Amino acid sequence: MAVKSEEDPNFHQVLSFLLKAKGFDGHRYKPNYIKRRIAVRMRATGSATYRDYLGLLERDRLEPSHLLDRLTIHVTEFFRDPPVYKAVEERILPGLSRVPGGRIKAWCAGCSTGEEAYSVAILLKEWTVGQSTLSFEILATDIDAASVKAAEKGDYPAEAVQRLPRTLASRWLRMGGPRVRVSQELKHAIRFRNHDLLGAWEPALSGFHLIFCRNLLIYLTSPQQQKLYERFAQALSPGGYLVLGLTETLLGQARRFYHCVDVKHRIYQVLPRVDETYLEKQF
Numbered sequence: 001m002a003v004k005s006e007e008d009p010n011f012h013q014v015l016s017f018l019l020k021a022k023g024f025d026g027h028r029y030k031p032n033y034i035k036r037r038i039a040v041r042m043r044a045t046g047s048a049t050y051r052d053y054l055g056l057l058e059r060d061r062l063e064p065s066h067l068l069d070r071l072t073i074h075v076t077e078f079f080r081d082p083p084v085y086k087a088v089e090e091r092i093l094p095g096l097s098r099v100p101g102g103r104i105k106a107w108c109a110g111c112s113t114g115e116e117a118y119s120v121a122i123l124l125k126e127w128t129v130g131q132s133t134l135s136f137e138i139l140a141t142d143i144d145a146a147s148v149k150a151a152e153k154g155d156y157p158a159e160a161v162q163r164l165p166r167t168l169a170s171r172w173l174r175m176g177g178p179r180v181r182v183s184q185e186l187k188h189a190i191r192f193r194n195h196d197l198l199g200a201w202e203p204a205l206s207g208f209h210l211i212f213c214r215n216l217l218i219y220l221t222s223p224q225q226q227k228l229y230e231r232f233a234q235a236l237s238p239g240g241y242l243v244l245g246l247t248e249t250l251l252g253q254a255r256r257f258y259h260c261v262d263v264k265h266r267i268y269q270v271l272p273r274v275d276e277t278y279l280e281k282q283f
């Protein structure tokens with residue numbers, strides 16, 4: 001099936017329809033990525049053109065949800081890219097023991113079904129054990145409500161934790177049978193929430209010492225990436241860290257807000273407070 005180019009006005013109408021129906025603004029993501037994902041639904045529903053597919057979106061009240069599901073890729077895993085977690089442990093955590101009040105604030109932005117947030121929680125639990133003056137809290141957010149619900153449940157197929165060291169798994173997960181459940185103690189350390197990073201940010205999204213935003217920015221257009229890097233810089237406490245996915249690189253204007261701590265593992269440290277009026281002018 002030949003899917004027409006994004007210049008087809010019906011392509012934009014599909015995106016406008018989705019924005020109205022689901023609040024998801026596809027124009028902020030890379031067009032080729034969005035086109036590929038829409039094509040998956042078009043093939044599945046036998047729609048030959050964007051116009052046909054628009055008609056289906058209007059007729060079938062479930063289709064907008066199916067499309068949204070296709071547009072947000074949820075691939076994730078426990079301790080995805082283990083060397084990144086090792087680098088965080090070795091290069092970042094020692095400095096975090098000096099945060100004022102001993103309370104570390106972390107944010108997993110784009111947490112999908114929760115595996116990343118639980119991995120960060122395990123890392124921090126293991127590291128703070130025996131350090132009675134230290135504690136932490138994790139906020140984990142995603143645009144996709146179904147993923148957030150699954151994350152809150154913390155129930156996974158046993159294969160999801162196969163690569164976890166046995167000692168860690170038995171300490172933090174309830175094993176046995178085909179499913180595993182994360183422990184209540186781990187769950188209590190994390191607050192999961194539905195949130196669109198490209199929408200409004202309330203003032204409470206600030207003061208973080210560590211932000212994981214991995215394998216999300218890669219799907220966004222360059223101006224949206226810049227905007228998010230800037231927003232993360234403002235949400236971080238002075239000297240706080242941003243951890244990106246291994247295929248994501250901080251480029252352009254945003255580089256002036258951060259110092260690269262570990263290029264291989266994509267770990268950046270925010271520089272002292274940025275000039276807010278300058279930022280307002282930019283975006």
Ligand SMILES: C[S@@+](CC[C@H](N)C(=O)[O-])C[C@H]1O[C@@H](n2cnc3c(N)ncnc32)[C@H](O)[C@@H]1O
Nearest residue numbers: 072073076110112142143144196197198214215
């Ligand atoms: C590929 S997953 C990455 C999950 C995890 N960070 C990891 O690296 O394993 C990308 C996640 O970003 C979420 N996402 C995409 N756009 C978003 C947005 N505008 N705001 C918040 N989350 C978003 C998707 O729903 C998806 O769950």
